[in-house]
Amino acid sequence: MRRHARGALVLAAATALAGTLAGCGPAAHRADARGALESVAEHLDTASSAVATVQLAVDQAVAGRLPAVSADVAASDAAEGATDAVHGLGTIVVPDAAVGGADAPALRDQALAAAGQAADAVAAVRTWLDADGPPDALLAQLDDAAAALDQAHGAVADAAGIPS
Amino acid sequence: MRRRRPERWSGPLAPEPRPAGRVLDARLHLLDRQVLDDDEVPVCTLDDLELEPVDDGATPGPHAGTRPAGAATVVVTALLSGPVLRTRIFGGRPPSSRWQSVAWRHVRDLGTAVRLGVRGDDLDLTWPERWTRDHVVGRLPGGRHDPEGRS
Amino acid sequence: MIASDLLDVPVLDADGTHVGFVVDLRLVLDGPPDGPLARPRLHGLVVSPRSRSSFLGFERSAVRAPWPVAHLVRRRHRGTFLVHWSDVASVPTPGEAADPRQEAAVVLARGMTRYDARL
Amino acid sequence: MKKLLAVALGILTAIGGFLDIGDLVTNAVVGSRFGLSLAWVVVVGVVGICVFAHMSGKVAAVSGRATFEIIRERLGPRAAGANLVASLAVTVLTLVAEVGGIALALQLASSVDHRLWVPVAALAVWLVLWRVKFEVMENVTGLLGLALVGFAVAVFLLGPDWGALLDQALTPQVPAAEGQATYWYYAIALFGAAMTPYEVFFFSSGGVEERWSVKDLATSRLNVLVGFPLGGLLSISIAACAAIVLLPGGVQVDALSQLLLPVAQAGGKLLVALIIVGIVAATFGAALETALSTGYTLAQYLGWSWGKFRRPVQAARFHVAMIVALVVAVGVLMTNVDPVAVTEYSVVFSAVALPLTYLPVLVVANDPEYMGEHVNGRAMNLLGTVYLVILVVASVAAIPLMIVTRAGA
Numbered sequence: 001m002r003r004h005a006r007g008a009l010v011l012a013a014a015t016a017l018a019g020t021l022a023g024c025g026p027a028a029h030r031a032d033a034r035g036a037l038e039s040v041a042e043h044l045d046t047a048s049s050a051v052a053t054v055q056l057a058v059d060q061a062v063a064g065r066l067p068a069v070s071a072d073v074a075a076s077d078a079a080e081g082a083t084d085a086v087h088g089l090g091t092i093v094v095p096d097a098a099v100g101g102a103d104a105p106a107l108r109d110q111a112l113a114a115a116g117q118a119a120d121a122v123a124a125v126r127t128w129l130d131a132d133g134p135p136d137a138l139l140a141q142l143d144d145a146a147a148a149l150d151q152a153h154g155a156v157a158d159a160a161g162i163p164s
Numbered sequence: 165m166r167r168r169r170p171e172r173w174s175g176p177l178a179p180e181p182r183p184a185g186r187v188l189d190a191r192l193h194l195l196d197r198q199v200l201d202d203d204e205v206p207v208c209t210l211d212d213l214e215l216e217p218v219d220d221g222a223t224p225g226p227h228a229g230t231r232p233a234g235a236a237t238v239v240v241t242a243l244l245s246g247p248v249l250r251t252r253i254f255g256g257r258p259p260s261s262r263w264q265s266v267a268w269r270h271v272r273d274l275g276t277a278v279r280l281g282v283r284g285d286d287l288d289l290t291w292p293e294r295w296t297r298d299h300v301v302g303r304l305p306g307g308r309h310d311p312e313g314r315s
Numbered sequence: 316m317i318a319s320d321l322l323d324v325p326v327l328d329a330d331g332t333h334v335g336f337v338v339d340l341r342l343v344l345d346g347p348p349d350g351p352l353a354r355p356r357l358h359g360l361v362v363s364p365r366s367r368s369s370f371l372g373f374e375r376s377a378v379r380a381p382w383p384v385a386h387l388v389r390r391r392h393r394g395t396f397l398v399h400w401s402d403v404a405s406v407p408t409p410g411e412a413a414d415p416r417q418e419a420a421v422v423l424a425r426g427m428t429r430y431d432a433r434l
Numbered sequence: 435m436k437k438l439l440a441v442a443l444g445i446l447t448a449i450g451g452f453l454d455i456g457d458l459v460t461n462a463v464v465g466s467r468f469g470l471s472l473a474w475v476v477v478v479g480v481v482g483i484c485v486f487a488h489m490s491g492k493v494a495a496v497s498g499r500a501t502f503e504i505i506r507e508r509l510g511p512r513a514a515g516a517n518l519v520a521s522l523a524v525t526v527l528t529l530v531a532e533v534g535g536i537a538l539a540l541q542l543a544s545s546v547d548h549r550l551w552v553p554v555a556a557l558a559v560w561l562v563l564w565r566v567k568f569e570v571m572e573n574v575t576g577l578l579g580l581a582l583v584g585f586a587v588a589v590f591l592l593g594p595d596w597g598a599l600l601d602q603a604l605t606p607q608v609p610a611a612e613g614q615a616t617y618w619y620y621a622i623a624l625f626g627a628a629m630t631p632y633e634v635f636f637f638s639s640g641g642v643e644e645r646w647s648v649k650d651l652a653t654s655r656l657n658v659l660v661g662f663p664l665g666g667l668l669s670i671s672i673a674a675c676a677a678i679v680l681l682p683g684g685v686q687v688d689a690l691s692q693l694l695l696p697v698a699q700a701g702g703k704l705l706v707a708l709i710i711v712g713i714v715a716a717t718f719g720a721a722l723e724t725a726l727s728t729g730y731t732l733a734q735y736l737g738w739s740w741g742k743f744r745r746p747v748q749a750a751r752f753h754v755a756m757i758v759a760l761v762v763a764v765g766v767l768m769t770n771v772d773p774v775a776v777t778e779y780s781v782v783f784s785a786v787a788l789p790l791t792y793l794p795v796l797v798v799a800n801d802p803e804y805m806g807e808h809v810n811g812r813a814m815n816l817l818g819t820v821y822l823v824i825l826v827v828a829s830v831a832a833i834p835l836m837i838v839t840r841a842g843a
Contacts, residue, residue: 077688180433190340236400239355239356312567378800
């Protein structure tokens with residue numbers, strides 16, 4: 001009885017540890033090129049989400065519906081997300097191989113460029129919130145970044161065979 | 165150590181004649197119940213019971229001689245708490261010098277909780293509560309403030 | 316002696332056959348008066364043939380609900396009986412490991428009676 | 435007004451359980467990824483928590499015994515000890531997240547970095563635990579937490595395609611972009627969040643704090659029937675807001691600030707302000723609930739004197755336990771951990787501890803020694819037993835699903 005209890009305890013601890021590792025561990029270490037591209041697509045999704053968030057925030061701040069302080073917090077959270085995506089993409093090692101007829105390292109570089117553009121655009125939102133000028137240039141910059149992300153995501157998804 | 169599966173008994177069980185006093189099962193009705201003092205303040209959880217043989221002059225049972233204590237009647241003399249909890253969980257047995265007990269004569273009522281007829285502060289086993297009160301909580305500002313507004 | 320010296324301990328009959336485990340101690344409040352209540356006298360041991368766990372107590376009460384839980388516990392404790400203290404021949408001596416390979420056990424007297432354990 | 439205050443305990447319990455920081459974000463995540471296709475889980479969870487909170491409240495009112503005393507008494511020291519360790523881990527993790535959540539919510543209104551708000555938030559929580567009367571505490575936080583009704587208002591103001599929303603909710607389908615395992619992982623997370631054990635610890639102990647007796651059974655039932663369905667309704671409203679605004683926009687929710695976007699679109703600055711007040715009150719209430727639950731579970735397992743109705747010196751170890759929990763919370767938050775991520779794990783772990791909490795409640799609610807004539811009826815037992823089976827399934831499936839889906843990634 002006591003022995004069973006101890007066994008169960010050890011098992012529970014091991015499961016919890018494995019769960020934590022699986023949950024928090026680096027998801028980026030995937031050996032093959034296809035797996036690496038899947039990770040690239042995930043980071044691109046994160047960056048797109050950050051851009052979409054600030055687009056909504058800017059629209060509503062312009063319309064006078066969202067207080068400036070709250071918009072600033074949303075923008076800074078989004079900036080954190082976009083920067084994380086850039087860092088994540090930077091650490092992915094893509095094997096020098098062709099996947100789905102496309103050059104995998106080149107796809108990674110395209111993704112990195114798009115994410116970098118997105119991070120810049122999101123960061124620009126905070127400056128704009130402080131300066132409070134007309135939003136047209138900013139919105140155009142965000143649209144461009146979103147388009148670049150879409151394009152990169154499309155290319156990666158085609159190559160890796162993920163539904164986009 | 166693995167033990168052989170106990171043999172199944174298929175014979176009938178004798179009906180138990182109802183004893184004269186109130187009947188309680190230790191684990192079912194006493195162990196792990198909350199112990200409250202005279203003012204309904206929790207004192208401890210009932211972690212174990214102290215059992216002692218008594219020589220009350222009753223005729224010893226037919227097998228009394230082989231029993232280690234040598235007496236036929238065993239009674240509960242005290243409620244135990246404290247270190248006996250650790251050993252109930254992890255096994256082993258603390259030396260009797262470390263048992264923290266409340267004598268049975270302080271028990272006033274048995275129900276969904278065990279009620280004592282004395283104040284918890286007068287019992288030895290509440291020393292950790294008193295220590296925490298005197299050295300930590302009582303020294304923080306407002307520690308003696310009554311949240312319900314009774315003076 | 317403390318209650319946990321007896322609880323969960325294997326029970327052997329006079330021939331050394333394993334008959335179960337002590338799952339509870341039956342107490343009766345008819346001892347000498349001691350404070351507001353009489354002293355509880357150790358009346359007997361509740362022995363379950365299969366399991367050391369008995370926390371829910373369904374096998375000894377008339378409660379039949381919730382049905383699946385009550386049913387499972389009763390099944391697991393089928394054959395639970397009460398043995399009077401006077402039918403107990405020996406109990407393990409606390410602190411004295413007789414033989415480390417042999418688990419301490421309660422030994423019942425020859426000709427002991429199995430009583431119905433219901434409360 | 436009197437009637438409203440009488441249900442304050444239920445409202446605070448439900449807001450602390452359903453709308454704490456983790457649930458706010460989890461519901462928005464679910465809405466932005468799965469639309470309303472998981473709304474049924476919230477309904478299942480609400481019924482379950484109503485069943486067991488009602489039973490534990492009834493036991494507390496009739497016998498005066500709070501839930502963890504019963505767990506210890508029925509399961510014995512070993513199994514109850516295992517439950518204590520698991521429940522404490524979940525409760526303290528949640529407390530960490532709530533203190534962080536108060537700070538995040540204050541950041542939304544002030545744009546002062548949330549790390550600076552953490553010690554302030556913890557100190558405020560402690561002062562309330564230390565000084566404020568239980569009834570005042572529950573009435574104020576419960577009433578202010580009602581500001582979250584703003585989410586339901588926002589759904590109406592957004593003027594969604596009701597037919598499509600109902601269709602998502604009534605004929606649930608796993609969205610094409612998500613896997614089956616991820617869907618069920620979030621189902622268990624939502625179910626675990628709805629039925630977190632600290633809700634019944636808090637609710638039953640709160641009944642003892644308010645000195646409920648047999649004549650308060652109606653109050654207890656009213657608390658359950660008003661509080662938890664309200665909590666569930668607001669959870670679904672949050673998911674709906676996210677499904678209407680964030681899902682089409684391609685926004686994946688990972689921060690509290692994103693919750694404000696649908697609200698701003700629906701009701702402008704006024705509604706945003708109302709929601710921020712509600713979030714501060716809800717996370718504050720949840721922090722109080724989890725801090726108190728830490729003290730309640732430890733004290734009830736070990737037989738210490740407890741309760742906010744006593745002077746702190748008369749429940750010394752109980753108060754020290756809560757102080758230690760708050761200090762731990764501040765310490766953990768100072769390591770810069772993301773409070774939102776913390777609760778996402780804690781709700782899944784809480785799913786694992788569920789059966790050991792609810793089995794003793796169900797058993798004691800049937801014990802005439804405790805309940806007299808107020809033992810459970812047939813329907814209640816049927817529901818309780820069905821839920822016990824669901825709880826066991828969820829608790830077995832929780833950790834494997836978490837590993838397979840990499841925590842819902």
